[in-house]
Structures are given as structure tokens and as C-alpha cells.
Amino acid sequence: MDKAQHKQLADGRWQKMPFFEQMANIGSEVERAINWRKKENLEYSRLSCERALELLDLTIDDEKNQKRLREILRLREVLVDYFYSSNSFSSSDILWKNYFFSFSWAVRSGY
Numbered sequence: 001m002d003k004a005q006h007k008q009l010a011d012g013r014w015q016k017m018p019f020f021e022q023m024a025n026i027g028s029e030v031e032r033a034i035n036w037r038k039k040e041n042l043e044y045s046r047l048s049c050e051r052a053l054e055l056l057d058l059t060i061d062d063e064k065n066q067k068r069l070r071e072i073l074r075l076r077e078v079l080v081d082y083f084y085s086s087n088s089f090s091s092s093d094i095l096w097k098n099y100f101f102s103f104s105w106a107v108r109s110g111y
Helices: 007-016 019-038 044-062 062-086 093-109
Strands: none
Touching: 007 044, 019 044, 019 062, 044 062, 044 093
């Protein structure tokens, strides 16, 4: 992973994180992408989305998440559709914020 933006995470630190923490971090990047898009800074929005997808790929590669692989792969598909394609799944900013909120809440609550 030569072009990794999250080099330390790509070097193995990501796999040490619990699944909920991984998802909360992905959600942070997705929320940044949404916020930058609202501010009409499409370059920063794109970069945030790329970071979210990179973290999602690390989550997909994490062996402990194999039982969740179907959901994670679908999540990736729908995110790409929302930010880069026609939004055929009819996603919305609020949908994404609600989806990732539960992971952030769980992490902050000490699940």
C-alpha cells in the first residue's frame, strides 16, 4: 500500500482496532466529505472520501471482520455510488450521519 494516506494504520495498527472503532473512524472521514461538499469544496470532499475508502479497504482486509464482509462490501459500493456516481441507492447526508453515529456512540460509550 504505497500510496496509503494512513501509513501507520496500513502498517498494522488498523487491525488492532476493534470493528466499531474502525467504523467510527470511517464515519469521521465520510462526515468530513459531506461537510466539504456542503461548503462546495469538491477537492477536499473527494480527498476525505478517498481516505474513507482507504480505511474501508483496510477494514475489508482485516481478518477479524470476515463475518461482516458482506455488509462492509455493500457499504463500500453504496458510498462510491453516493459520492462518485448517480446515487442509485438514494442515499442522503442524513442517512450517512445516522448510519455512522451508532458506531461513534458505541466507541464513546465504551461498548
